[in-house]
Amino acid sequence: MPRSLLPLTLPALLLVLAGCTPTVQVAAPAEPITINLNVKIKHEILVKVDREIDDMLDENSELF
Template sequence: MRFPLTLAMLLLAVGCTPTVRMEAPREPITINLNVQLDADVRVRLEEQAQEDVASNPDIF
């Protein structure tokens, strides 16, 4: 009497196991490289700041 109940519980437990799939993405991976632009803007701002401090030394 216990065997059919145990078998039914085992089959239900096996049917509920999660499935993990590994798939490649359909679209290509895009890497955006805006590093050069950011560095260029920072250098310009730093040069402008140095010029402002040199022209107005009593600001700070």
Template sequence: MASLIAVAGLVAACNPTVKVEAPDKPIVINLNVKIEQEVRIKVDKDVESLVNNNPNLF
């Protein structure tokens, strides 16, 4: 009986504890991002000649 009480006492003493705490220092995320964009415009020959003949059109 005494050994049963001792085992029960040991099992009760082994309750795991989980603590959630905020960090002391701020979280730093470094993002090295390179963004490139390429725009291609296809123009019909009629429109191209119109633009070349009238440079002040746009």
């Protein structure tokens, strides 16, 4: 290696090593966390409709 490049190798090596250091950042989200409960509400509605149909079929069993 030529002697003229020798003074540049140490700063270049330090720059490369500084770029590889791990960084951990902890930050709060900008928007609040929302929980979507539509699935549960839909499930309850389907169960209620299903029960009403069962009751109707029990009352009018001669239809089928």
